[in-house]
Amino acid sequence: MIPSSTSIGFNLNPLERRSDRRDDLAFIEQLRSDPAARFLVFDGDIPLLKRGSEHDVWFLESETAAFGQPSHSVFLGEESDGSGRFALGFTLGLAPEDPSRGAVHDRIDLRSIAVQGLVASGTLGILGEAKSMLDWHRRxxxxxxxxxxxxxxxxxxxxxxxxxxxxxxxxVDPVVIMLVIDGERCLLGRQRHFGPGMYSALAGFVEPGETAEDAVRREVMEEARVRCAQVVYFASQPWPFPSSLMIGCFAQASDTEIVVDTAELEDARWFSRQEVAAMLAGTHASGLSAPKPFAIAHHLLQAYAAKGASVLSG
Incomplete structure (x- = not known):
């Protein structure tokens, strides 16, 4: 039932992080000065891509000199061939079509890169690591x-x-994201910033002194006034906006009357399995939709559409 790492956005990260050598300055400098080293370049929290059909995000160190001195630098890890990978943070203030750089680089936010599938899944995971780390340094x-x-x-x-x-x-901020199930239907909600017609699983931050299971029950109760009993873990997803860990779960509803917390949600209601399948396929009669495949919510819905309430058996 649990999807492979490559099927959820940001989950595949092929780098060996080498946390055991981060304090070894000579080791890090050797990796950095190696001609095989590659660098990600961020303008604020937005990565730069070399313009072209390949959407290349990796720069040689000599190529990064054109951007000046980075505000932040992070060692991300080693590739399988032993070459180092680094992230560099700049404050360039480039517009998407800045005339000084626009002919060479595209400035594309990470969410758009993920939605459009512009880079390989392993590269997307590394970009997520880099974005979270550079954001932490800025803050x-x-x-x-x-x-x-x-x-x-x-x-x-x-x-x-x-x-x-x-x-x-x-x-890293833990967030529970849960699909509440009542037999052949599940509970979905929409926030005001969602695109027209999109519904998703409910979600919320885990609080201090709280288990993930209790956070699931509390958040569903707060947002929809529905009580939950059994909670089953599904999968997790690094979510670099700015640096969360999404903990995907299924939950068994104990009651079914919904009272929407309008401060948190615009709407919430029960959807049949057939509706969920149609939303995933883009064929819902009312034009309703579900999150894209890079989001763990998509995979929660996909598993439920395929297997129904049996997902609660773990």
Missing amino acids: HSFCANCGSPSRVAAAGWQRICDVCGARHFPR
């Missing part, structure tokens, strides 16, 4: 303990405060 330049400026360590995987000695590590 955490100062020590959360004493407020002093912090410095980068461990090849970009730590920030250290030399004033109070605090060490800061990249954060």
Whole structure:
């Protein structure tokens, strides 16, 4: 029942992260100076792609010199051939068709890259890693303990405060995303920012001191006033917007009357398995749609459409 890593966006990351060598400055510099090293270039939180049919996101170090000095640099890991991969963050302020760069580079946000399938699944996973890490550095330049400026360590995987000695590590925010099931129908909702006619699984952040299972029950209760009993894990997905881990689950509804929290959702209702299958296929009679295949919500719906309530058996 659980999909392969390659079928969910951002899940496949072929790099060996080499967390054991991040403090080895000589090792990192050797990788960086190797002619086989490659670099991702971000303008803010948007990656640059070399213009052309291949949508190439990898730059030689000599090619990155045209962008000046990066604000942030992160070692991402090693390829299978031992060559290093790095992410560089710049503040270039380029428009999509900036005349100074537009003839050479495309500036395309990561969500659009994923939706349009512009890069291979392994490259998409690496881009997700890079985006999350560079975003963390932009947001955490100062020590959360004493407020002093912090410095980068461990090849970009730590920030250290030399004033109070605090060490800061990249954060990942756990989010539950759940498909609530009542036999031959499931509960879907839509937020106001969704595209016209799109419905998806409910979701919400896990709170401190809370299990993922309890977060599923709480979020469904808060957003739709539906109680859930059994909760079954499905799969997870790194979600670099900016840095979450989506924990996909199925949940068994204990009651079925919906009361929508309009502060959170525009609408929520029960959908039959047949409707879900039509939404996934783009053939729903009312033009309703489901999330695209790069999102874990799509795979929750796909598994339910295929197997029905048996997905709750794990």
